[in-house]
Every structure is written in C-alpha cells, then in structure tokens.
Amino acid sequence: MIPISTVQLGSDVERAVLEVLRSGHLAQGAKVAEFEREFAALCGVPHAVAVSNGSIALTAALQGLGLGAGDEVLTSPFTFIATVNAVLATGARVRFADIRADDFALDPSAVKDAVTGSTKVLMPVHLFGQTADMDPLLAVAADHGLRLVEDAAQAHGAGYRGRTAGSFGVGCFSFYATKNLTTGEGGMITTADDELADRLRVLRNQGMRARYQYEMVGHNYRMTDLAAAVGLPQLARYPEQVRRRRANADRLTERLRDVPGLVVPEVLPGREHVWHQYTVLVTEDAAVDRDALGAGLAERGVGSGIYYPKLAHEYPAYAEHPLVEVADTPVAARIARQCLALPVHAALTDDEVERVADAVRDVLS
Numbered sequence: 001m002i003p004i005s006t007v008q009l010g011s012d013v014e015r016a017v018l019e020v021l022r023s024g025h026l027a028q029g030a031k032v033a034e035f036e037r038e039f040a041a042l043c044g045v046p047h048a049v050a051v052s053n054g055s056i057a058l059t060a061a062l063q064g065l066g067l068g069a070g071d072e073v074l075t076s077p078f079t080f081i082a083t084v085n086a087v088l089a090t091g092a093r094v095r096f097a098d099i100r101a102d103d104f105a106l107d108p109s110a111v112k113d114a115v116t117g118s119t120k121v122l123m124p125v126h127l128f129g130q131t132a133d134m135d136p137l138l139a140v141a142a143d144h145g146l147r148l149v150e151d152a153a154q155a156h157g158a159g160y161r162g163r164t165a166g167s168f169g170v171g172c173f174s175f176y177a178t179k180n181l182t183t184g185e186g187g188m189i190t191t192a193d194d195e196l197a198d199r200l201r202v203l204r205n206q207g208m209r210a211r212y213q214y215e216m217v218g219h220n221y222r223m224t225d226l227a228a229a230v231g232l233p234q235l236a237r238y239p240e241q242v243r244r245r246r247a248n249a250d251r252l253t254e255r256l257r258d259v260p261g262l263v264v265p266e267v268l269p270g271r272e273h274v275w276h277q278y279t280v281l282v283t284e285d286a287a288v289d290r291d292a293l294g295a296g297l298a299e300r301g302v303g304s305g306i307y308y309p310k311l312a313h314e315y316p317a318y319a320e321h322p323l324v325e326v327a328d329t330p331v332a333a334r335i336a337r338q339c340l341a342l343p344v345h346a347a348l349t350d351d352e353v354e355r356v357a358d359a360v361r362d363v364l365s
C-alpha cells in the first residue's frame with residue numbers, strides 16, 4: 001500500500017534526541033530556543049514561540065491578542081476542527097465565510113460581506129500547503145481594524161508574493177506527526193510584534209516571567225527539548241523535501257490534468273505551494289464519484305484521504321453550539337463532497353508516483 005503520509009526521520013534525529021536524553025534537560029530549554037530561532041528564520045519573522053501543539057498555538061495566539069467573550073473570529077468552515085475549537089476555548093464567537101474553489105481558502109469577497117461589528121480577528125487557513133489570497137484579506141482586515149491570525153498548520157514555508165506563511169499576522173503552526181515538519185506533537189507561533197511575543201512567552205509558562213512571579217493568568221503550553229531535537233534536523237532538510245513534494249505534484253498534474261471529471265489542484269500566480277496535500281476534486285462528470293475513487297484506489301494499493309468530509313458547522317456539536325454562527329457556504333459544501341487527497345509526500349519514489357497516477361486513471365476510465 002502506498003500511504004497518504006509517512007514519518008521518516010534520519011539518524012541525525014536519533015542522535016539529537018539521545019543527546020538531549022543524556023543531557024538530563026528534557027523540558028523547555030536550549031534546544032527549544034534553537035528551534036525557535038531556526039523556525040523564525042524559515043518564516044522571515046523576528047519571533048517564534050514554541051508551544052505544545054498546533055491547537056494550543058491557535059488558542060494562545062488568540063488569548064495573547066486579548067480575545068474573549070463578546071468578540072468574534074471570522075474563519076473558514078473547511079478546515080480541521082482545531083481551528084474552531086481554539087476560538088471556542090477563548091470564549092469568543094465563530095463566524096464562517098465561504099472559500100474559493102481554486103485555493104480552498106477564505107474568499108476575500110465573502111469575508112468582506114461577513115464582517116460584523118463584533119469581529120476582532122480574521123483567521124484564514126492556509127489549507128493543504130498553499131496560502132490564502134493574503135493581499136485582499138489584509139485589505140479587509142485593515143479596513144475593519146481586524147487582527148490577523150493565520151492557521152498555517154499545513155503551510156510551513158509556503159510563499160505568497162515574496163512573503164512566507166506566518167509573516168502576515170500571527171502565524172500558528174503544527175508539528176503533528178502527519179505535517180510537513182514534525183516533532184510528534186508540537187506547535188509554533190510566529191509574529192513581528194515584540195510585545196505579543198513577550199506576552200506569549202509569559203502566557204505559555206503559567207504566566208511567570210521569573211519563578212513564582214505571576215504577571216498574568218497563564219497555562220503550561222511548553223514544548224520539550226526532546227520535541228525540539230526531533231524538529232531541528234528536519235529544518236535543514238526542509239527545502240529539499242519541499243522540492244520533492246513539488247516534483248511529485250508536478251508529475252501527478254501532468255498525468256492527471258486531462259482525466260474527464262477530475263480537477264487537479266492549482267498553484268495560483270505568486271504563490272509557492274509546499275504540498276502538504278495534493279487534493280483533487282471529483283466532479284459529476286467523472287466516471288465514478290469521490291468515495292468510489294477512494295475505494296478503487298485502495299483496491300489498487302494506493303492510499304488516499306478525505307480532508308475534510310464535512311464542514312465544521314455540519315456537526316451537531318458545532319451547529320448547536322451557542323457561539324457558532326451557522327452560515328451558508330455553498331462552495332465549501334461542494335468541495336467537501338468532491339475532495340480527495342492523493343499521496344504526494346517526499347518519501348514517494350518516482351515509480352510510486354506513476355502508480356498513483358495510473359491507479360487514478362484506471363478507476364476513472
């Protein structure tokens with residue numbers, strides 16, 4: 001079976017983890033500080049604050065901005081549920097706007113229509129490794145005095161007109177096992193705002209600046225040095241890993257672009273895709289529907305994934321939640337029915353990429 005994702009860590013990671021184990025310093029320390037410096041450099045930002053996971057990165061970013069009851073966050077309903085859970089954890093309200101079919105991210109014109117007097121934060125999700133259309137989103141944020149929090153959990157190093165995901169507002173990243181960069185569990189917040197970075201460092205450490213000197217109500221959001229040691233060697237290899245993901249995506253697109261009823265993913269002008277997922281759409285014109293394509297691929301030894309089968313507000317826990325505004329988002333609803341992700345990860349051999357493309361063509365012929 002060709003898996004949709006794999007974890008392949010080198011002997012340098014094993015050595016780095018052993019070094020930390022033997023040092024006796026396991027909690028947040030020098031390795032976390034080094035990982036933060038290197039990750040800030042990847043994003044082109046002055047500050048990166050490591051936290052325990054991507055969901056906490058989102059929650060802490062919103063808390064750091066002072067968000068709470070009575071405030072509202074505008075985001076995409078076509079996302080991993082952590083985006084929504086983070087907002088609700090702060091006591092703020094969630095409002096959804098529709099997405100675009102070409103980048104699967106917030107549609108700036110839909111966002112403009114959805115802003116209310118209570119909206120405080122605009123939270124685009126850079127889905128599958130491509131950023132949202134940031135210039136028009138930044139313009140809406142500026143017009144309405146909104147802070148921008150980027151859910152960049154899937155977009156480490158993704159580019160937009162010379163800038164990098166996480167450098168437009170407050171960037172929130174995940175290092176979960178399936179992400180392009182992994183520490184098993186882990187997260188990072190990036191920002192150019194000196195005061196916010198300082199606040200986040202105190203917030204993640206029980207609100208302490210120095211031991212038992214509590215400046216605010218905080219929490220334990222810390223990353224371990226063990227996790228940072230797993231992440232650091234991957235940063236050095238990351239540009240090469242992205243080149244391989246890109247080559248795999250280009251080859252899949254070359255082989256699949258002419259299949260009737262199949263829409264291959266686009267790289268929009270000015271954007272650098274890091275291919276966390278290669279997501280095709282299976283339209284009504286295809287020989288079989290999305291679910292049958294997934295089943296046919298499995299029979300042929302090819303893994304695939306549905307990200308995401310439903311919109312956030314289609315689950316009762318959210319639809320009935322008093323702080324969730326259910327919205328009509330027809331583009332997102334269609335994409336949730338048609339999307340299927342194919343293997344694109346850096347560990348695929350050229351032969352495996354061909355097998356993925358052959359299997360798709362075979363099922364849809």
Ligand SMILES: *Cc1c(COP(=O)(O)O)cnc(C)c1O
Nearest residue numbers: 053054055080082083153174176
């Ligand atoms: C993975 C992910 C998160 C949450 O990250 P965790 O590290 O799993 O908590 C948030 N948003 C999106 C879009 C994700 O893909």
